[in-house]
Amino acid sequence: MGMDIGSTASKCVIMKNGREIAAQSVVPLGTGTSGPERSLEGVLKESGLSQEDIALTAATGYGRNSIPQAKLSFSELSCHAKGACWLFPAVRTVIDIGGQDVKALTILNGRLDQFVMNDKCAAGTGRFLEVMAHVLDKELSEMPELDARSKNRVDISSTCTVFAESEVISQLAQGVDICDLVAGIHRSVARRAASLVKRLGIIEPLFLTGGVAQNSGVVRALEKELGLTVRTDPRAQLAGAIGAALLAWEQIREEE
Amino acid sequence: MAELNKQEIKPAKIRLKEIAEKATQDAWEAKKRGEKIGWCASNFPQEIPTTLGIHVVYPENHGAAIGAKGGGQRMCEHAEGLGYSSDICSYARINFAYADLKECPELNIPQPDFLLCCNNICNCLIKWYENLAFQLDIPLILIDIPRLDAFECDQDRIKYIRAQFDDCIRRLEEITGKKWDEERFKEVMAISQRSSKAWLKAVDYMKYVPSPFSGFDIFNNMAVACVARGTLEGAEAFEQLAREYEENVKNGTSTFKVKEEYRVLFEGIACWAHLSYTFKTLKNFGINVTSTIYGPAFSFLYQNLDELMAAYSYVPNCNIFEREVELRVKDAIKNKVDGAIIHMNRSCKKWSGNLYELERQLREQAGIPTVMFDGDQSDPRAFSEAQYLTRVQGLVEIMAANKRQKEEQNRE
Numbered sequence A: 001m002g003m004d005i006g007s008t009a010s011k012c013v014i015m016k017n018g019r020e021i022a023a024q025s026v027v028p029l030g031t032g033t034s035g036p037e038r039s040l041e042g043v044l045k046e047s048g049l050s051q052e053d054i055a056l057t058a059a060t061g062y063g064r065n066s067i068p069q070a071k072l073s074f075s076e077l078s079c080h081a082k083g084a085c086w087l088f089p090a091v092r093t094v095i096d097i098g099g100q101d102v103k104a105l106t107i108l109n110g111r112l113d114q115f116v117m118n119d120k121c122a123a124g125t126g127r128f129l130e131v132m133a134h135v136l137d138k139e140l141s142e143m144p145e146l147d148a149r150s151k152n153r154v155d156i157s158s159t160c161t162v163f164a165e166s167e168v169i170s171q172l173a174q175g176v177d178i179c180d181l182v183a184g185i186h187r188s189v190a191r192r193a194a195s196l197v198k199r200l201g202i203i204e205p206l207f208l209t210g211g212v213a214q215n216s217g218v219v220r221a222l223e224k225e226l227g228l229t230v231r232t233d234p235r236a237q238l239a240g241a242i243g244a245a246l247l248a249w250e251q252i253r254e255e256e
Numbered sequence B: 001m002a003e004l005n006k007q008e009i010k011p012a013k014i015r016l017k018e019i020a021e022k023a024t025q026d027a028w029e030a031k032k033r034g035e036k037i038g039w040c041a042s043n044f045p046q047e048i049p050t051t052l053g054i055h056v057v058y059p060e061n062h063g064a065a066i067g068a069k070g071g072g073q074r075m076c077e078h079a080e081g082l083g084y085s086s087d088i089c090s091y092a093r094i095n096f097a098y099a100d101l102k103e104c105p106e107l108n109i110p111q112p113d114f115l116l117c118c119n120n121i122c123n124c125l126i127k128w129y130e131n132l133a134f135q136l137d138i139p140l141i142l143i144d145i146p147r148l149d150a151f152e153c154d155q156d157r158i159k160y161i162r163a164q165f166d167d168c169i170r171r172l173e174e175i176t177g178k179k180w181d182e183e184r185f186k187e188v189m190a191i192s193q194r195s196s197k198a199w200l201k202a203v204d205y206m207k208y209v210p211s212p213f214s215g216f217d218i219f220n221n222m223a224v225a226c227v228a229r230g231t232l233e234g235a236e237a238f239e240q241l242a243r244e245y246e247e248n249v250k251n252g253t254s255t256f257k258v259k260e261e262y263r264v265l266f267e268g269i270a271c272w273a274h275l276s277y278t279f280k281t282l283k284n285f286g287i288n289v290t291s292t293i294y295g296p297a298f299s300f301l302y303q304n305l306d307e308l309m310a311a312y313s314y315v316p317n318c319n320i321f322e323r324e325v326e327l328r329v330k331d332a333i334k335n336k337v338d339g340a341i342i343h344m345n346r347s348c349k350k351w352s353g354n355l356y357e358l359e360r361q362l363r364e365q366a367g368i369p370t371v372m373f374d375g376d377q378s379d380p381r382a383f384s385e386a387q388y389l390t391r392v393q394g395l396v397e398i399m400a401a402n403k404r405q406k407e408e409q410n411r412e
Helices: A035-047 A076-087 A126-135 A140-148 A161-173 A178-200 A216-226 A236-255 B002-007 B012-032 B047-052 B059-068 B072-082 B090-101 B124-136 B155-176 B182-207 B216-227 B232-251 B272-284 B305-311 B321-334 B355-366 B385-411
Strands: A002-005 A010-016 A020-027 A058-060 A093-097 A102-108 A111-117 A206-209 B038-040 B114-118 B140-143 B262-267 B287-291 B339-345 B370-375
Touching (some): A002 A035, A002 A076, A002 A236, A010 A236, A020 A035, A020 A236, A076 A093, A076 A102, A076 A111, A076 A206, A076 A236, A076 B385, A093 A178, A093 A236, A102 A178, A111 A178, A111 B370, A111 B385, A126 A140, A126 A178, A140 A216, A161 A178, A206 A216, A206 A236, B012 B216, B012 B232, B047 B155, B047 B182, B059 B072, B059 B216, B072 B090, B072 B272, B090 B124, B114 B124, B114 B155, B140 B155, B155 B305, B182 B216, B182 B232, B182 B287, B216 B272, B262 B321, B262 B385, B321 B355, B339 B355, B339 B385, B355 B370, B370 B385
Parallel strands (some): B114 B140, B262 B287, B339 B370
Antiparallel strands (some): A002 A010, A010 A020, A093 A102, A102 A111
């Protein structure tokens, strides 16, 4: 089993023989909440298994060291690299936009080679999008659709989440179209991620993981910023948990 | 010899700690005797005050000590309350706070009668010391050493520094009433050389696998390389330190108390306020620091007066960028590091400004994985434990995979 206990969501997968996903669960609550427990319960329920049936559990994410069921813990860097390679074997560069960090990873021979992460603050992360959705009184799931309807994207120039929030409020007060604001917010996230991956050095193909990968608006904005195709997968949010499960599987194989 | 052996009963690290404390104590006593004492920048040519027999204390070391003892945030916030921006170096902010408060529970230093500034490590120091001079209404002597724009320091620069060196002596004679003595100067230069060579010899033992000492020891021991490089006690303590490390190599022992699984280059100033966490995290993964610019940074090697002037231009932050890269790459290769941990220090704009490029070149030229974390030398607010742990663990996982791959290749 792989558990990715992030800052804003808890993700669990059970993998069979290191090849297929037997069950998966995502709870939009992160470390320090009931999220990890609920995610664990969810995945066991879906699979019809009990904890005793699980050969080995590995955890990753910010809450990785507070999961009693997990015998192993790995950084989310290795897990996202591993998970991305499983979802898209040709991948050479992974961009992960998580709850409170953004990372760019290069993959060499199927494993993590080098990485860079956001510095100074959490601007451009999933949390930034959550705050903005809240200001706009929209659900995160509505954001891609709003972005798609934008005709005249607005620039959000503040890097700081709090300042960007004020900027969005002021634009709203001026009657700016909400779709144009959403497109501006997505571009702001994409620009932060793009500069990070450029610093690392882009090797194609690129693959986007993390919860934000579900947001087609961000994916489009990122493609535009980089001038490249950015691939993703409906299971991209599970990449960290998949990677943790695969690393647990490798450990079992080594011990055998 | 018998006398030397008697002194050597005390471990070198204790002697070094005592020497650093005594330097502050001596300044206090001089102040009480009515002598003029100074505050001095860490890479100011210490040969001048030492030769003149003038006592100085070092605000940068003081800021590090206050940071390590948990007073950094309180002092930084006090300075911010005085109107200083939180973007200014935390050593400077702590020092502004101390100049205002005149005391703190962590460590007290005497108030200055004059200031000795040298901008070879950063230009922030100039504005910092100008502020102090204004605030305390005392004289400021600046030795301006511009950043090198070539690999070597040329004659024009040497002449420029020399003229300021002579002017500084003249002004200090006026301020303190003490007289310059050429014979004493030669003696101080000889002792400084002895200290520098011993320090370099000691840190050079990091090249052994495993290293005979924990790299974080350098952060503690280097204080003497700064404050008492020109003293006989300092030279002798460093020579003892080198002998102890040599002994450790022979016996296969080390002050790094766990198995040395990985060796890394640590770039930047320590996070004094989080020294324990940053060290223990590395130790828990079996990571020892076996390369840091602090080795060469506090050794000033010269054979004559011209070379002395040039030596103060070769301070790491004063070098041309290519020389900075070369210093690190050579040290990383010589000391067989598996990766690098880079401190993006919010305080130090000079040091952090080129770190992205330094990181890239280290990766390419030394062929090692690198990781960067946010922090600050003495302001605890710019550091996150979780962020540091994740980055270090990510680096460990890459270093472990590299190691496995190497072992597999060796087997083939």
